[in-house]
Amino acid sequence: MPPALLTTSLVNTIQIGSLYALMALGITLTFSVMKLPNFAHAEFVTAGAYAALIVSLSGVLNPLAIMAAAFVVGALTALISHIAVFKPLENREVSLYTLILASFAVGLIIRYILFLMADYFNLFDLRIGIPLTILFREGSLILSNLFAWVVPTSILLVILLTLLLNATPLGREMRALANNSILARVIGIPVERVKNYTWLLVGGLAGVAGALWGLQSAVNPLMGWAAIISVFAAAILGGLSSFSGTILGAYVVAFSENTLMLFLNFNFGVDLAYKPAIPFIIIIAVLLLRPQGFTEIFRRAGDLDR
Amino acid sequence: MGGGYTARVSTRYQGAEIMTALLELRNLRKDYGGLRAVDDVSLTVPEGAIIGLIGPNGSGKSTLINLIAGATQRSAGRVIFAGDDISDLPPDAVFKLGIARGYQEPALYLKLTVLDNMLLPVKNQRGEGPWYAPWWRTWHNEEAKHAERALAVLEQVQLLQQYDTLASDLSGGQMKLLEIARSLMGQPKLLLLDEPTAGVAPKLAYEIFEQIARLRREHGITFLIVEHRLEILFDFADTVYVMHLGNLLAEGSVAEIANHATVREVYFGE
Amino acid sequence: MIKKLTVLLLIAMMMLSLGATAAAQDDMDIYVLGVALPFTGSFGTFGQDFERGIDLAVAEMNAELEAAGSSIRFETASADTEQTPEGAARALQTIVQTTGAQVVVGPLTTAEVLGAKQFADENGVVIVAMASSGPAASIPGDNIFRVIYPPDTFSSKAFATIALERGHENMVVLHVDDAFGNGMNEQFTKNYQANGGGEVAAFAYAPQSTELSTEAAAVSAALAGFGDTAGFFCVCFPGAAEAFVQVAQIDPVLTSVQWLGNEAMTSDEMLEDPGHAQTLANANFVTVSQSADTTPLTPIFNEAFMAMFDKEPGIFTNYAFDAANIAMLTMLAAGNDGAAVKSMLPFISNHYIGTAVQAFLDENGDQAIASYGIRQVLEDGSGFYVIGTYDGNNDTITYK
Numbered sequence: 001m002p003p004a005l006l007t008t009s010l011v012n013t014i015q016i017g018s019l020y021a022l023m024a025l026g027i028t029l030t031f032s033v034m035k036l037p038n039f040a041h042a043e044f045v046t047a048g049a050y051a052a053l054i055v056s057l058s059g060v061l062n063p064l065a066i067m068a069a070a071f072v073v074g075a076l077t078a079l080i081s082h083i084a085v086f087k088p089l090e091n092r093e094v095s096l097y098t099l100i101l102a103s104f105a106v107g108l109i110i111r112y113i114l115f116l117m118a119d120y121f122n123l124f125d126l127r128i129g130i131p132l133t134i135l136f137r138e139g140s141l142i143l144s145n146l147f148a149w150v151v152p153t154s155i156l157l158v159i160l161l162t163l164l165l166n167a168t169p170l171g172r173e174m175r176a177l178a179n180n181s182i183l184a185r186v187i188g189i190p191v192e193r194v195k196n197y198t199w200l201l202v203g204g205l206a207g208v209a210g211a212l213w214g215l216q217s218a219v220n221p222l223m224g225w226a227a228i229i230s231v232f233a234a235a236i237l238g239g240l241s242s243f244s245g246t247i248l249g250a251y252v253v254a255f256s257e258n259t260l261m262l263f264l265n266f267n268f269g270v271d272l273a274y275k276p277a278i279p280f281i282i283i284i285a286v287l288l289l290r291p292q293g294f295t296e297i298f299r300r301a302g303d304l305d306r
Numbered sequence: 307m308g309g310g311y312t313a314r315v316s317t318r319y320q321g322a323e324i325m326t327a328l329l330e331l332r333n334l335r336k337d338y339g340g341l342r343a344v345d346d347v348s349l350t351v352p353e354g355a356i357i358g359l360i361g362p363n364g365s366g367k368s369t370l371i372n373l374i375a376g377a378t379q380r381s382a383g384r385v386i387f388a389g390d391d392i393s394d395l396p397p398d399a400v401f402k403l404g405i406a407r408g409y410q411e412p413a414l415y416l417k418l419t420v421l422d423n424m425l426l427p428v429k430n431q432r433g434e435g436p437w438y439a440p441w442w443r444t445w446h447n448e449e450a451k452h453a454e455r456a457l458a459v460l461e462q463v464q465l466l467q468q469y470d471t472l473a474s475d476l477s478g479g480q481m482k483l484l485e486i487a488r489s490l491m492g493q494p495k496l497l498l499l500d501e502p503t504a505g506v507a508p509k510l511a512y513e514i515f516e517q518i519a520r521l522r523r524e525h526g527i528t529f530l531i532v533e534h535r536l537e538i539l540f541d542f543a544d545t546v547y548v549m550h551l552g553n554l555l556a557e558g559s560v561a562e563i564a565n566h567a568t569v570r571e572v573y574f575g576e
Numbered sequence: 577m578i579k580k581l582t583v584l585l586l587i588a589m590m591m592l593s594l595g596a597t598a599a600a601q602d603d604m605d606i607y608v609l610g611v612a613l614p615f616t617g618s619f620g621t622f623g624q625d626f627e628r629g630i631d632l633a634v635a636e637m638n639a640e641l642e643a644a645g646s647s648i649r650f651e652t653a654s655a656d657t658e659q660t661p662e663g664a665a666r667a668l669q670t671i672v673q674t675t676g677a678q679v680v681v682g683p684l685t686t687a688e689v690l691g692a693k694q695f696a697d698e699n700g701v702v703i704v705a706m707a708s709s710g711p712a713a714s715i716p717g718d719n720i721f722r723v724i725y726p727p728d729t730f731s732s733k734a735f736a737t738i739a740l741e742r743g744h745e746n747m748v749v750l751h752v753d754d755a756f757g758n759g760m761n762e763q764f765t766k767n768y769q770a771n772g773g774g775e776v777a778a779f780a781y782a783p784q785s786t787e788l789s790t791e792a793a794a795v796s797a798a799l800a801g802f803g804d805t806a807g808f809f810c811v812c813f814p815g816a817a818e819a820f821v822q823v824a825q826i827d828p829v830l831t832s833v834q835w836l837g838n839e840a841m842t843s844d845e846m847l848e849d850p851g852h853a854q855t856l857a858n859a860n861f862v863t864v865s866q867s868a869d870t871t872p873l874t875p876i877f878n879e880a881f882m883a884m885f886d887k888e889p890g891i892f893t894n895y896a897f898d899a900a901n902i903a904m905l906t907m908l909a910a911g912n913d914g915a916a917v918k919s920m921l922p923f924i925s926n927h928y929i930g931t932a933v934q935a936f937l938d939e940n941g942d943q944a945i946a947s948y949g950i951r952q953v954l955e956d957g958s959g960f961y962v963i964g965t966y967d968g969n970n971d972t973i974t975y976k
Contacts, residue, residue: 002797002800002801004796004797004800005793005794005796005797008793008796008797008827009790009793012789012790012793015789016787016789112616115616115620119620119621119624122621124618124620124621124814124815124845125618125814125815125818125843125845126845126848126849127818127822127849127852129849131850131851132822132825132826132851133826134826137828142826142827142828144826213787216787216789216822216823217786217787217788217818217819217822218786218815218818218819218822218845220618220786220815221616222617222618222784222786223786226784226785226786226787227786227787257790258789258790258793261790262790262793262794262797265779265794266794266797271753271779271780272779272780272781272790272791272794273753273780273781273782274782275781275782275785275790276782276784276785
C-alpha cells in the first residue's frame with residue numbers, strides 16, 4: 001500500500017469517523033435515556049442536511065448559520081417524532097420490537113416527505129454551497145477547509161455534549177434516566193421534560209452531522225439512510241451505552257471502511273464494492289463475540305451504562 | 307373535611323407537642339385477583355411520630371406502603387395526607403406533597419456518585435432547562451447552595467467522605483443511609499421505610515435507627531417503618547401496628563405490643 | 577360507529593367515481609400502457625421526466641385517435657422501480673396484475689431491466705426499454721426490446737478509441753457495481769486493450785453508495801502508480817458521481833489527469849456546483865452518450881413538451897417519448913396482446929424514425945443503429961457542447 005494512499009485514507013478515516021461519532025452519539029443517547037434503538041435517526045440527519053442545503057441555496061454561506069439551521073430542524077424533527085409517535089407508544093407500554101418497527105416507520109415517513117419536497121423543488125444530489133479548498137498541503141497530506149470544519153466541529157460538539165451530560169443538572173437527570181428510569185419518576189425527576197430535551201439534543205446533533213455530511217457528499221433523501229448502518233455499527237461497538245466507546249467505535253468503523261478496505265483492495269484485490277458489507281460484519285462480529293462492545297474498556301467516567 | 311379527622315387524633319399524644327394526624331388510612335383495601343392483600347385497614351400516623359409496622363411475611367405491610375406511596379392502586383378506602391385525599395395520585399405527585407420512601411432493596415442510581423444521587427430529587431432546579439443548562443453562570447450559585455445542603459445532610463448520616471463515590475461502591479448499610487439522606491433532600495414530611503436494616507450488619511442497623519430518631523428530633527420528620535428486627539424497632543418506635551393476613555391485628559405502645567397475647571401467638575409463634 | 581360509516585362512505589364514493597369513468601368510456605377500447613421507472617432514488621428525476629415524455633406521446637396519440645374516430649384510447653399505469661432489480665420486478669407485477677397491461681415502457685437501467693425480465697418472459701408481457709444499454713441484457717428471443725439507445729458494446733468502443741487518441745497508455749476505471757457498470761468496464765477494457773492500450777485498473781463501488789472518498793483514494797493511488805500517461809474513466813450513477821467529484825476535486829492526482837465518463841457526469845446538478853464544474857473542465861471531461869442527431873420531429877417534440885409541462889425535456893426524455901410511440905404503434909397494429917406485440921414490434925420499430933435516430937433492432941431485440949454525440953465540458957464549466965459524433969456501426973468518430 002503506497003504511503004500517499006495510506007495518508008489520504010487516514011485523513012478520510014478521521015474526517016468520516018468524526019461524522020460517524022456525531023451521528024452515533026445520538027443513537028447511544030436515545031438508547032440509554034429512552035431505551036429506544038432509533039432507526040429514524042438516519043432521517044434526522046437527512047432533515048438537517050436539507051435544512052442546511054436550503055439555507056445555503058438562499059444565499060447564506062456562513063457555515064455557522066447553516067449548522068444552526070440544521071440543528072434547529074433536526075431537533076424539531078426529533079421532538080415531533082417523539083411527541084407524535086414514540087411517546088404515545090411508550091404510554092401504552094409496547095414492547096421493544098414495536099418501538100424498533102415504529103422507528104423504522106417514522107424514518108420511512110420522514111424520508112418520503114423529504115422525497116416529495118426534493119421532487120417538488122428539484123433538490124436531488126445538490127451540494128451545500130460552500131466551495132471546497134485546500135487549506136494545508138505537505139507532500140501527500142492534504143487537508144481541506146471541509147476537514148477544518150468537520151473535525152473540530154465534531155470534536156467540539158462531542159466535548160460539549162459530554163460536559164452537558166456530566167456537569168449540569170440537566171445532564172445529571174439524563175444520566176439518572178439512563179440509569180434507572182422507574183426510580184426517576186418516583187423521586188420526582190420531570191421525566192417527560194427531560195425526555196423532550198434529550199430528543200431536541202439528539203435531533204439537533206444529528207442535524208448538524210447532516211449539514212457536515214452534506215458538505216462531504218451530496219444531499220439527497222437517502223443520504224442518512226445510506227450511512228445509518230455504519231453509524232449503528234459504531235454505536236454497537238460502544239455497547240449502545242458508552243460515550244467513549246461509541247466515539248472509539250466510530251473511528252474504528254471509519255478506519256475499517258477506508259484504510260482497512262483500501263489495504264485489502266491493494267494487497268489482496270478485494271473489491272471496493274464490498275465496502276458496505278464492513279459495518280454488517282462489524283455488527284455481527286460484535287454481537288457474537290463481545291456484545292458489551294468497548295464498554296468494559298472504559299469503566300466509570302460518566303458513561304451511560306444501564 | 308379537614309376538621310373531621312383532627313377531632314379523632316389519638317388521645318395518647320394529647321399534651322405532647324404532636325397535635326395532628328399527618329397520615330390517615332380509612333378502610334383501605336387491596337385485592338389481587340381473589341387474594342385480599344390488605345383488608346379494611348384504618349390507622350393514623352401522628353405528625354412527628356415514629357410508627358412501626360410489623361407482621362409476618364405476606365401480611366400486607368409492603369402493599370400498604372405501596373398504597374400510601376401511590377405505587378399501587380387501591381381497591382377501596384382512602385388515604386388522607388395532611389388533610390388532603392391523595393388516594394388516586396401517581397407516585398411523583400405523592401412525592402411532591404412530601405411523602406418520600408425507601409425500599410427494601412435500596413433504590414439508588416448506582417452509576418451515579420453519592421452527591422449526584424443527593425441532588426436529583428431537588429425540585430425546580432434552574433440548570434434543568436435546556437436554555438440555562440449550557441450557561442454555567444445562570445445556575446452555578448443555586449447548584450452550589452443545593453450541594454452545600456446535600457453535603458450537610460451527608461455529614462449527618464456520616465457519608466460525607468463518600469460524596470464522590472459511585473453509589474454502587476457503597477456498602478449495603480451505607481446505601482440505606484444514602485437512600486434516607488436522599489429523601490431528605492426533597493424536604494419530606496413523611497418517610498416510608500421498608501425494612502431499612504435488611505441485610506445490614508447489627509451495629510450499622512442500630513446506627514440507622516439512631517439517625518432516624520435524630521431526624522425526627524431535629525427536623526420533625528414523621529416515620530412509618532416496616533421492620534423485622536423488633537429488638538431495634540422497639541427501642542425507637544412510639545407506636546407499633548401489627549398486621550396479619552392483610553388485617554390490622556393490634557396497635558399500641560411497644561410495651562403493649564410486646565405483651566400482646568395474640569401478637570405473640572401469630573408473630574412469635576408462642 | 578362513525579369511523580365505520582366514514583369508511584363505508586369513502587368506499588361508496590370511490591366505487592361511484594370508478595363507475596362514472598367506466599360509464600364515460602363504455603364504448604371505448606382502452607389499451608393500458610405500463611410505465612415502470614425509478615421515481616425515487618438518485619434516478620428519480622430521470623424517471624419523472626421520462627414519464628412526462630411518455631404522457632406527452634400518449635396525449636398526442638389519443639388526440640389523433642379521437643380525431644380519426646377510432647374507439648381505441650391509451651391509458652398509462654405507472655409504478656416505481658425504486659431503482660433496484662427487485663423493485664423493477666415488483667413494479668412490473670403490480671402494473672400487470674392491477675391493470676392487465678400487456679406492454680410496459682421502461683425500466684431505466686440494465687439492472688432493473690434484468691430484474692423485471694423473468695416476470696415479463698413468464699407472463700408474456702413485452703418490455704420496451706429506452707435507455708438500458710448494458711450488454712448483459714442482450715438476449716435473443718426474450719420479451720425485452722431495447723429501442724433507440726444502443727448497447728454499450730458500441731459506446732465502449734468510442735470511449736476506448738478516445739482514450740487511445742488522447743495517448744493514455746494505461747487506464748483507471750471507476751464503475752458502479754451492477755450490470756451496466758460491470759458490462760461497460762468489461763467492454764471498454766476489451767476494446768482498449770485490443771487496440772494497443774495497456775493495463776486497466778478497475779474499481780467497483782456499491783450501487784447505493786453516497787460517499788466515495790475511499791474509492792477516490794484508491795483511484796488516485798492507481799493513477800499515481802501508472803504515472804503521467806494514464807487516463808481516468810468514470811462510469812457512475814448520478815448522486816455517486818457528485819459525491820465522487822466532491823472528494824476528487826482536491827486530489828492532486830485526479831485533478832491532473834484527463835477524464836472520460838458516462839452521461840450521469842453531465843447532469844445539471846453537477847454543473848451547478850462551481851467546484852465540480854471546474855474540476856470537469858480542468859480534466860477535459862468528455863462523454864459519449866445520447867445521439868447528437870436530430871430529425872424533423874425533434875423541434876416539434878421539444879415545443880410540445882415545453883407547452884405541456886412548461887419546462888425543457890431532460891436528457892434522454894425524447895427516447896422515452898419514442899419508445900412509447902413504438903409501443904403504441906405496435907399495439908395499434910397487433911392489438912392489445914403481448915404475444916402479438918412481441919412478434920410485430922421489430923417490424924414497427926424498423927419502420928420508425930422518431931426524435932433522434934432510425935430505430936432498428938438486432939437479433940437480440942436491441943437497437944442496432946448506434947449513433948452517439950461526443951460532448952465536452954465548456955472551459956468555464958457552464959455547460960456541455962458537442963465536439964463530434966460517433967457512428968457505432970462503422971466505428972468512426974467524426975470531430976466537428
